[in-house]
Amino acid sequence: MRRARKALTKPLVIGVLVVAVAGVGFGLYWFQPWKLWQDETVQEALPEIVTTSAPPTAVAETPSSPVGPLTLASGELISHEHATSGTVKLVQLADGSHVVRMENLDTSNGPDLRVWLTDAPVKEGKSGWHVFDDGKYVSLGKLKGNKGSQNYVLPDDVDPARYTSVSIWCDRFDVSFGAAELARA
Missing domain, CATH: 1.20.5 (Single alpha-helices involved in coiled-coils or other helix-helix interfaces)
Structure with a gap:
């Protein structure tokens, strides 16, 4: 036995x-718990300002005027699942294209983080953690770094006027790390 x-x-x-x-x-x-201790800082400049000059037949009395990025909307990031801060701007470039720009971003690193442009309202606290996949959203790609300033290009077929917020979205766990309501300029 x-x-x-x-x-x-x-x-x-x-x-x-x-x-x-x-x-x-x-x-x-x-x-991926090790990501909580790994920071990735990305510092991208806003795309360059393009200058225009007077036509050759006209007499220019003033210097060239800059034609460049125009901020259409902006907002401050609030924390959701993880402490998050920084500024988000929706910027139209001189060529008519659009970018979402994050400045002074500071959030936790995590698995499968994305930048989403959404039509969802930004809510404080736990009630705002899961709302961003309920309506329309466009994934602008993986978060380049959890710290710094970075740009995310909008696809040409996306109308930025239809979206009102930006979320740093963890696709693996379907939760927002932080989000910003975009107030029109």
Whole structure:
């Protein structure tokens, strides 16, 4: 009897160890806890200002006037799932294209973070954590860094007037790290 119990115990212990190791491996892959201690700073300049000059037949009495980025809307980031701060701007460039610009961003790093342009209202506290995938949104790509200033180009077919907020969205856990309501300039 003792020998039979020992024979059953060894495979059971091995099975439990295999499941535990697989569970820890999956947990590490899924949650990526080391990212909480890894900061990635990205400092991008706003695209350059383009200057225009007077036509060759006219006499220019004033210097060239800058034609450049125009801020259409802006807002301050508020914290949701993680402490988040910084400014978000919706900017129209001289060529007519648009970018979402984050300035002085400071948030936690995490797995699968995205920048979303959305039509959802920005709500304080836990009630605002999960609203951004309820309506219309456009993913502008992966968050380039959890600190710094960075630009995200809007696709040409996106009408920026239809969107009212920006969220730093964790796609893996369907939660907002932080968001900003865009107030029109």
